[in-house]
Amino acid sequence: MDDYFKLFESEALDNIQKISNALLELEKDPSKLELINEVYRAAHTIKGMAGTMGFDNISNLTHEIEGFMSKYRSGEREISSKSIDLLFEAISALEELINSLKTKKPEKDISKILEKLKTTEVQRGKEEEEGIEEEEGIEEEEGIEEEEGIEEEEEKRLPRIRKINVVKVNVEVLDTLINLVGELIISKNSLKELAKNERRGIKEAVEDIEDLIASLQNEVFSIRLVPVEQIFNQFPRVVRELSREKNKKIKLMVEGEKTEMDRSMIDAISQPLVHLIRNSIDHGIETTQERRAKGKNEEGKIWLRAKEEGDFVIIEVEDDGVGINIDKVKRDGIEKGLINENASRNEVLDLIFMPGFSTSTGVTKISGRGVGMDVVKSVMESFNGTVSVETEKDKGTKVLLKLLFTIIITKVFLVKAHENTYAVPLANVKRIIDLRSVNIKTIDREEVLLLADKTVPLLSLGEILFDNRSDPRYGLLIEEEASGVVLGVDSVLGIEDIVAKPLSRTLKSTPYFSGSTLLGDGTAILIIDPKAFLKISKQLSERS
Numbered sequence: 430m431d432d433y434f435k436l437f438e439s440e441a442l443d444n445i446q447k448i449s450n451a452l453l454e455l456e457k458d459p460s461k462l463e464l465i466n467e468v469y470r471a472a473h474t475i476k477g478m479a480g481t482m483g484f485d486n487i488s489n490l491t492h493e494i495e496g497f498m499s500k501y502r503s504g505e506r507e508i509s510s511k512s513i514d515l516l517f518e519a520i521s522a523l524e525e526l527i528n529s530l531k532t533k534k535p536e537k538d539i540s541k542i543l544e545k546l547k548t549t550e551v552q553r554g555k556e557e558e559e560g561i562e563e564e565e566g567i568e569e570e571e572g573i574e575e576e577e578g579i580e581e582e583e584e585k586r587l588p589r590i591r592k593i594n595v596v597k598v599n600v601e602v603l604d605t606l607i608n609l610v611g612e613l614i615i616s617k618n619s620l621k622e623l624a625k626n627e628r629r630g631i632k633e634a635v636e637d638i639e640d641l642i643a644s645l646q647n648e649v650f651s652i653r654l655v656p657v658e659q660i661f662n663q664f665p666r667v668v669r670e671l672s673r674e675k676n677k678k679i680k681l682m683v684e685g686e687k688t689e690m691d692r693s694m695i696d697a698i699s700q701p702l703v704h705l706i707r708n709s710i711d712h713g714i715e716t717t718q719e720r721r722a723k724g725k726n727e728e729g730k731i732w733l734r735a736k737e738e739g740d741f742v743i744i745e746v747e748d749d750g751v752g753i754n755i756d757k758v759k760r761d762g763i764e765k766g767l768i769n770e771n772a773s774r775n776e777v778l779d780l781i782f783m784p785g786f787s788t789s790t791g792v793t794k795i796s797g798r799g800v801g802m803d804v805v806k807s808v809m810e811s812f813n814g815t816v817s818v819e820t821e822k823d824k825g826t827k828v829l830l831k832l833l834f835t836i837i838i839t840k841v842f843l844v845k846a847h848e849n850t851y852a853v854p855l856a857n858v859k860r861i862i863d864l865r866s867v868n869i870k871t872i873d874r875e876e877v878l879l880l881a882d883k884t885v886p887l888l889s890l891g892e893i894l895f896d897n898r899s900d901p902r903y904g905l906l907i908e909e910e911a912s913g914v915v916l917g918v919d920s921v922l923g924i925e926d927i928v929a930k931p932l933s934r935t936l937k938s939t940p941y942f943s944g945s946t947l948l949g950d951g952t953a954i955l956i957i958d959p960k961a962f963l964k965i966s967k968q969l970s971e972r973s
Contacts, residue, residue, distance in 0.1 A: 434530065437478055441527055444471040445520050449666045452513050459507035468516070469498040487526050490539055493546040494519050515549055517666070518542060603652060610649050611838060611928035617642050618925065618949030646838060654834070657735045658686035660699045664706060664733055671710045678728040679714055688735035690742050694812055694832055698744065701805040705746040705828050706731065713750030713826055723823060740833055740856035747827040753781070753820040778818050782806040813943050815909065815960065839929055841956065842905065843922040847891035850954050852927055852946060853905055853916070857959040861921060862904040878904070878915050886966045889917040894941065907959045914966035929956060
């Protein structure tokens with residue numbers, strides 16, 4: 430039953446999303462009959478599946494949605510805003526019913542929404558209502574024949590049969606496959622170690638295995654990668670509902686929805702994105718009157734974007750609202766003893782990510798209670814991602830989330846420092862510098878390098894970890910946004926694919942590492958967290 434329910438849930442939610450998208454488009458143009466039919470067909474599909482599964486409440490509710498839409502299918506009247514509101518209420522109730530089945534909690538009483546669907550606007554009398562229900566029964570049978578006829582005509586027009594290129598894979602199976610690939614990579618690294626001093630045939634066999642594993646790895650990763658539109662397409666409805674609640678005119682623009690990310694990360698960032706969107710609606714976008722007084726367009730705008738940048742995916746949430754009041758944040762931070770008068774702009778903006786920090790003058794129904802920007806930062810850090818903010822008074826605010834495409838298997842530089850081997854994520858290293866060929870200066874007792882037009886702190890990995898004075902031979906340039914650091918190491922051993930593992934409890938409190946891994950010879954090594962050294966660099970720069 431559980432397997433069948435998972436299939437039902439997936440298909441039902443897909444169809445609810447179709448209904449939601451169609452209703453949003455109908456709100457813009459109520460005359461589009463094909464959208465009316467889209468809602469009708471999606472409701473009819475859910476009704477059929479629910480009936481088969483014995484989910485009576487879902488079947489009853491979708492039957493009423495289907496019946497409600499049938500009154501508009503002739504095209505004689507356009508669907509009203511009131512009816513669209515009612516349909517959104519109905520699909521919200523539908524989602525709650527599905528969730529109740531999933532969590533095995535008592536189902537919501539849907540009698541009121543059923544009554545509304547029966548009596549609102551297009552229902553004119555009991556006799557006609559009964560007649561319509563009878564016609565619906567006939568129409569369902571005729572509709573099947575009609576749709577089959579349409580499909581036959583479509584097939585005749587097609588040059589060839591369309592192939593299925595999307596297959597739904599059980600998440601547990603996919604995760605098992607990923608783990609197996611990880612173990613295979615560890616075994617491959619072990620074989621490489623054994624082949625170092627052996628005859629040529631073994632080395633060639635290792636190279637062949639390496640190529641095969643790389644191909645398998647790419648294919649497995651491609652299965653895990655899904656377009657961000659799977660969560661992006663849910664936000665137009667969120668923005669519609671919340672902007673109405675705040676009595677504001679707000680338009681959502683979505684860009685880059687075909688950008689792909691690891692499935693686990695898409696799941697994880699959905700809630701932080703909800704919070705960022707809600708913040709823009711609640712605290713960012715002004716009221717119609719306020720925008721008019723400022724000479725702005727009455728309709729506020731929110732942009733939800735995704736784009737690729739090297740090995741990273743950047744998600745942006747931007748609004749054209751009031752912006753963050755930097756002076757007020759600073760005053761509040763000083764009053765709470767979190768910063769002093771000399772705090773930089775970045776230090777002030779960092780305050781909004783602290784748990785419980787808020788400059789809101791009141792708590793609203795939409796946001797400001799319980800969930801804060803600290804949740805966004807916490808989720809990003811759990812995936813070794815970053816979050817940053819750009820803001821300008823009366824121009825708006827942009828929040829940028831930066832994440833690696835995937836976090837399971839990572840390419841790293843293997844480096845040595847103080848006779849120990851460490852892994853540094855390849856994606857974070859801009860270039861490797863031979864420190865013997867550059868000019869190293871000392872400013873305020875700190876070593877720095879002059880690169881291009883800026884000065885970058887040089888931090889010795891061995892000295893930081895072991896408090897042991899050393900002269901590193903190579904430097905790994907790590908940059909992010911406006912900050913940068915050169916991490917000094919004794920040697921660079923090469924590039925390796927690794928399977929990242931979480932830190933043990935004893936090492937979690939250590940600020941310099943993000944995880945651990947096993948090398949081919951069985952040696953356990955630590956993975957350097959570049960953000961920790963960027964933070965040190967930032968502190969040095971602000972102090973000087």
